[in-house]
Amino acid sequence: MTDKPKVGVYVCHCGINISATVDVETVADYALKLPNVEVARTYSYMCSDPGQVLIKNDIKEHGLNRIIVASCSPRMHEPTFRKAIQEAGLNPYYLEMANIREQCSWVHEDMEEATAKSKKLVASAVAKVRLLEALESKEVDAEPAALIIGAGIAGIQAALDIADAGFKVFLVEKTPSVGGRMAQLDKTFPTLDCSACILTPKMVDCASHPNIELLSYSEVEEIGGYIGNFDVKVRKKARYVDFDKCTGCGDCAAECRVKDRFPSEFDQGMGKRSAIYLPFPQAVPAKYTIDPESCLYLTRGKCGKGPKCQEVCKAEAINFEQEDEIVEFKVGAVIVATGFDPFDASRKPEYGYNDYPNVITGMEMERLVSASGPTGGKVKVFNGEEEIEPKEVAFIKCVGSRDASVGNEYCSRVCCMYVAKQAHLIRDKIPDANIRVYYIDVRAFGKGFEEFYDRVRRENVRYIRGNPSEIFKRGNKLVVKVEDTLTATPLEDEVDLVVLGVGLEPRADMREIMDLLRLSQSPDRFFLEAHPKLRPVDTATEGVFLAGCCQGPKDIPDTVAQAKGAASSAMIPLARGKVMISAQVAEVDEATCRGCGFCVNICPYTAIELVKINRFGHEVEVARVNEALCKGCGSCSAGCLSDSIQPKSFRDRQILPQIAALGVLK
Amino acid sequence: MDLEQLRKTAAEVVVREDVKYLIGWKQGSYGYRVAPVFVEDASGAAELLFSPLCTANLATYLTLVEKTPLPRGQEADKRKVALLVKGCDSRAVTQLIVEHGINRDQVIVVGCPCPGVVDTEKLAEKYPEQGKPAEVEWNGENFVLLCDDKETELPRDQFLAEKCRLCRHPNPVISDITVGEPVEPWTLADDNGVEEIEGKNLEERQAYWEEQFSKCIRCYSCRNVCPLCYCQDCILDRLNPTWVNRAVNFSENTAFNIARAFHLAGRCIECGECERVCPANIPLGKLNRKMAREVRDKYGFEPGVDPEAEPFQASFKPDDPEDFIL
Ligand SMILES: Cc1cc2nc3c(=O)[nH]c(=O)nc-3n(C[C@H](O)[C@H](O)[C@H](O)COP(=O)(O)OP(=O)(O)OC[C@H]3O[C@@H](n4cnc5c(N)ncnc54)[C@H](O)[C@@H]3O)c2cc1C
Ligand code: SF4
Ligand code: SF4
Ligand code: SF4
Ligand code: SF4
Ligand code: SF4
Ligand code: SF4
Numbered sequence: 001m002t003d004k005p006k007v008g009v010y011v012c013h014c015g016i017n018i019s020a021t022v023d024v025e026t027v028a029d030y031a032l033k034l035p036n037v038e039v040a041r042t043y044s045y046m047c048s049d050p051g052q053v054l055i056k057n058d059i060k061e062h063g064l065n066r067i068i069v070a071s072c073s074p075r076m077h078e079p080t081f082r083k084a085i086q087e088a089g090l091n092p093y094y095l096e097m098a099n100i101r102e103q104c105s106w107v108h109e110d111m112e113e114a115t116a117k118s119k120k121l122v123a124s125a126v127a128k129v130r131l132l133e134a135l136e137s138k139e140v141d142a143e144p145a146a147l148i149i150g151a152g153i154a155g156i157q158a159a160l161d162i163a164d165a166g167f168k169v170f171l172v173e174k175t176p177s178v179g180g181r182m183a184q185l186d187k188t189f190p191t192l193d194c195s196a197c198i199l200t201p202k203m204v205d206c207a208s209h210p211n212i213e214l215l216s217y218s219e220v221e222e223i224g225g226y227i228g229n230f231d232v233k234v235r236k237k238a239r240y241v242d243f244d245k246c247t248g249c250g251d252c253a254a255e256c257r258v259k260d261r262f263p264s265e266f267d268q269g270m271g272k273r274s275a276i277y278l279p280f281p282q283a284v285p286a287k288y289t290i291d292p293e294s295c296l297y298l299t300r301g302k303c304g305k306g307p308k309c310q311e312v313c314k315a316e317a318i319n320f321e322q323e324d325e326i327v328e329f330k331v332g333a334v335i336v337a338t339g340f341d342p343f344d345a346s347r348k349p350e351y352g353y354n355d356y357p358n359v360i361t362g363m364e365m366e367r368l369v370s371a372s373g374p375t376g377g378k379v380k381v382f383n384g385e386e387e388i389e390p391k392e393v394a395f396i397k398c399v400g401s402r403d404a405s406v407g408n409e410y411c412s413r414v415c416c417m418y419v420a421k422q423a424h425l426i427r428d429k430i431p432d433a434n435i436r437v438y439y440i441d442v443r444a445f446g447k448g449f450e451e452f453y454d455r456v457r458r459e460n461v462r463y464i465r466g467n468p469s470e471i472f473k474r475g476n477k478l479v480v481k482v483e484d485t486l487t488a489t490p491l492e493d494e495v496d497l498v499v500l501g502v503g504l505e506p507r508a509d510m511r512e513i514m515d516l517l518r519l520s521q522s523p524d525r526f527f528l529e530a531h532p533k534l535r536p537v538d539t540a541t542e543g544v545f546l547a548g549c550c551q552g553p554k555d556i557p558d559t560v561a562q563a564k565g566a567a568s569s570a571m572i573p574l575a576r577g578k579v580m581i582s583a584q585v586a587e588v589d590e591a592t593c594r595g596c597g598f599c600v601n602i603c604p605y606t607a608i609e610l611v612k613i614n615r616f617g618h619e620v621e622v623a624r625v626n627e628a629l630c631k632g633c634g635s636c637s638a639g640c641l642s643d644s645i646q647p648k649s650f651r652d653r654q655i656l657p658q659i660a661a662l663g664v665l666k
Numbered sequence: 667m668d669l670e671q672l673r674k675t676a677a678e679v680v681v682r683e684d685v686k687y688l689i690g691w692k693q694g695s696y697g698y699r700v701a702p703v704f705v706e707d708a709s710g711a712a713e714l715l716f717s718p719l720c721t722a723n724l725a726t727y728l729t730l731v732e733k734t735p736l737p738r739g740q741e742a743d744k745r746k747v748a749l750l751v752k753g754c755d756s757r758a759v760t761q762l763i764v765e766h767g768i769n770r771d772q773v774i775v776v777g778c779p780c781p782g783v784v785d786t787e788k789l790a791e792k793y794p795e796q797g798k799p800a801e802v803e804w805n806g807e808n809f810v811l812l813c814d815d816k817e818t819e820l821p822r823d824q825f826l827a828e829k830c831r832l833c834r835h836p837n838p839v840i841s842d843i844t845v846g847e848p849v850e851p852w853t854l855a856d857d858n859g860v861e862e863i864e865g866k867n868l869e870e871r872q873a874y875w876e877e878q879f880s881k882c883i884r885c886y887s888c889r890n891v892c893p894l895c896y897c898q899d900c901i902l903d904r905l906n907p908t909w910v911n912r913a914v915n916f917s918e919n920t921a922f923n924i925a926r927a928f929h930l931a932g933r934c935i936e937c938g939e940c941e942r943v944c945p946a947n948i949p950l951g952k953l954n955r956k957m958a959r960e961v962r963d964k965y966g967f968e969p970g971v972d973p974e975a976e977p978f979q980a981s982f983k984p985d986d987p988e989d990f991i992l
Contacts, residue, residue, distance in 0.1 A: 592899040596765040598980035610766070617736025621766060639980055641929050642897035643904070656907045 142228030152180020154548025227543025271374030343400030390496035401503030412503030595621030697795030729896035757970030777841025829938035932978030
């Protein structure tokens with residue numbers, strides 16, 4: 001530090017958020033008496049333009065070189081004030097914020113005590129601000145390409161937007177086809193457009209777009225690097241079918257020796273497929289895949305006299321020698337769009353999903369009413385004795401949602417509406433059916449939702465307020481035991497078909513992605529966004545964004561909106577071509593580092609590596625921080641026995657005086 | 667222990683081109699003293715000793731060697747260092763490998779299976795040290811004191827060092843060359859070495875340690891002898907910030923001793939050297955052993971047994987059931 005510190009302290013009223021509990025004038029008067037403090041003022045809203053001007057003018061007039069803003073948490077406004085003092089010619093890191101709102105006025109009631117505490121917080125900021133160092137932010141080049149993980153409607157939409165803007169997109173999908181859950185839906189609420197009709201063109205577009213490289217039947221294995229410069233490694237799983245030769249004719253599946261023997265994932269196990277298969281007729285890419293778990297040749301080493309598919313494929317596309325392939329590339333941003341899992345209904349044993357064939361889930365219902373489904377769109381169920389067209393149909397809502405007993409306290413947001421939609425479709429197909437919906441609440445919040453719900457009720461669908469306690473069999477009927485809570489009447493309704501309105505859950509395999517990208521979960525276990533209101537598509541890992549149901553349950557319009565949001569955020573670094581690297585990163589003291597590597601293990605962002613250096617003629621190992629990866633979290637510093645690694649601005653010698661000023665240390 | 671074999675093996679090792687020297691023990695100048703020796707040629711090997719008096723953990727010297735600045739252009743001596751180790755010493759070497767304190771290929775570990783060493787203080791209490799060197803040997807069952815042409819049998823359970831009573835690894839856990847036959851690990855003492863302290867209530871513990879730490883003269887011998895205290899710049903010496911003041915009083919002494927105990931949690935391999943060298947007779951072993959027991963019981967981790975292990979203090983699981991992690 002060259003100049004003598006000249007500190008300016010600005011105490012914010014925050015309207016009455018602070019000033020109702022803290023006597024801000026007293027705090028400012030007190031601050032003025034602290035060492036090196038030249039100016040101390042209060043203002044109603046420091047973050048406002050006049051508030052910032054106040055600081056800028058004082059810097060010019062009084063030659064201030066350190067600024068303290070006693071206001072809110074630095075999370076929101078640290079960047080605001082940094083920018084302000086930078087505009088006045090100061091190094092932006094000569095700023096310290098004393099949080100007298102979240103950590104004081106909002107949590108206390110007694111004015112005298114809250115004021116005393118605010119004084120201490122200001123004194124401790126003064127103790128630290130004098131010791132801050134000037135830091136320089138750096139810029140590095142960003143790769144003009146994006147990786148999108150998951151090709152449901154969210155991933156597809158984000159890919160198309162980014163590709164249309166002229167950037168390269170790598171779209172990685174785990175299953176053999178893009179489309180995700182939306183491809184399985186029949187019609188979509190509230191407008192009842194046919195799902196396939198609106199989705200298929202987008203699926204085709206993303207396979208043919210010159211800027212999109214579609215990696216289907218693939219998984220991301222490794223992601224290293226940082227915003228602007230992610231190094232990605234993808235495993236393209238062996239399809240045992242030559243991608244370029246396969247014409248998608250389907251002769252192989254028709255002749256497969258285990259033809260139509262295995263439950264089709266796409267038809268929710270209600271239809272069957274062969275060992276070599278196309279998940280569904282409109283699948284993109286339209287290339288067949290051999291399931292290594294069901295193929296005779298791949299499981300037993302033998303399929304008749306020779307694999308039948310190989311024999312019949314005119315394009316000679318079958319190749320059992322094929323192996324997984326690793327593709328590596330670089331991208332500047334990543335969008336996670338991995339979607340959801342439907343709630344597993346067997347976790348509510350009282351509803352008998354595992355016991356009765358005519359208790360089905362909403363997802364199964366979608367396939368059952370779909371013209372491309374296993375029954376060709378005819379609603380038929382097996383009631384244990386015979387196949388019938390159900391005349392008495394019951395829907396149960398909130399299965400696996402708003403239910404602490406299965407660990408899901410959240411509302412799945414789509415079940416109310418898809419149940420209404422399915423009730424309407426049943427009414428359409430079986431006009432004389434008696435349709436009941438058991439509900440706790442009806443949440444019809446979206447555009448056109450209430451109107452749609454009204455319409456369905458007018459179609460003679462009975463809504464009964466009550467949460468069924470049990471389903472059991474009586475004769476060839478199922479009995480739904482429930483109390484109608486509006487009339488306090490216990491009911492035992494006899495029905496032919498029960499549809500469980502299962503909710504949306506985080507994917508069982510989401511841990512893989514969390515570990516790859518160091519993402520966190522919110523309490524509902526979906527991926528955690530950086531800020532619930534202001535940064536809903538960002539994550540704590542810079543350059544990584546969220547889209548669709550992986551972040552929380554949502555319907556298609558919301559999914560698409562979020563995908564477009566994620567796409568535009570992801571394009572910021574790509575379009576700028578540069579990314580700013582925070583200057584508050586950890587720094588290693590190479591003279592004292594003993595090269596033990598503890599920090600390397602500890603760093604949650606893998607920002608540290610050991611490198612060999614020459615120390616007076618001897619080769620020794622020391623830690624080195626990749627500044628682009630480091631988040632300045634300080635974990636490394638806590639783990640280093642000899643204090644050889646310290647985050648800038650949060651060095652021991654900067655924060656110990658700060659703590660001491662609180663009166664904790666002497 | 668066949669000393670001839672040890673010396674022969676050592677001589678063969680030191681003459682190797684790629685070996686700088688071998689660190690071993692030799693007889694000291696008086697009483698029960700044993701001194702470290704750096705053997706650079708075959709003739710020096712004749713001095714080597716391995717007996718129940720060889721308590722010192724020579725692994726300390728691996729990191730203690732000062733790397734003085736080299737004149738420009740001069741190559742650093744990259745030859746290997748050979749080292750005699752007992753079971754506990756080998757754990758120090760292993761832990762050093764885990765922490766990158768040394769490279770595995772820079773050391774030649776000459777393992778000496780160890781039947782347990784004597785507590786020289788107990789020995790000196792009963793048989794006072796004399797001006798000339800005395801010898802102690804193992805006779806299979808007990809120790810034997812050879813002095814003035816007299817042979818005195820020393821019952822093992824009376825004279826065995828505390829660390830050996832609790833030793834779980836008397837055979838070296840790593841070695842390139844082993845001298846002698848492996849010993850049969852003995853049944854461990856029933857107590858875990860810290861029961862007495864654990865039996866005390868908080869006030870009693872406070873009083874106990876207050877008395878002990880008040881004795882500390884802050885000579886730093888414990889830190890200097892410890893094979894795992896090898897930081898370039900120990901934080902307990904730092905001035906900016908000052909974690910521990912220079913003042914020698916109960917408060918600062920406690921800060922020093924507790925900080926060191928924490929720095930050794932999951933790293934201390936219980937060689938007992940700190941306690942042995944402490945001029946104030948502070949039972950430092952009790953402190954380190956307590957930490958070691960906690961680490962073993964709570965995390966199932968034992969330092970210095972697996973050179974491939976992750977360092978305990980630097981390992982965490984993102985899905986740790988405790989939510990304070992990440
Ligand atoms: C029964 C039911 C009916 C519904 N009906 C309607 C409706 O009528 N109208 C409406 O608006 N909404 C409806 N929804 C909601 C709708 O399904 C979702 O909003 C939409 O599917 C969310 O799309 P997504 O892309 O976020 O996720 P998904 O559709 O789940 O797509 C995720 C994709 O990512 C892939 N993936 C997952 N993990 C990985 C990985 N690690 N690597 C690579 N790829 C991966 C998956 O294979 C999948 O293709 C309904 C939902 C249900 C359950
Ligand atoms: S933990 Fe400390 S001493 Fe060890 S490598 Fe990292 S900076 Fe160096
Ligand atoms: S401050 Fe955090 S992110 Fe940066 S190197 Fe240290 S542990 Fe890693
Ligand atoms: S602790 Fe074990 S290896 Fe070390 S001296 Fe004692 S018995 Fe030998
Ligand atoms: S703390 Fe003591 S017993 Fe532990 S390794 Fe160091 S010197 Fe040996
Ligand atoms: S006490 Fe801690 S900082 Fe000091 S040398 Fe030992 S391990 Fe390193
Ligand atoms: S050896 Fe004993 S007296 Fe010396 S510093 Fe250590 S504990 Fe204190």
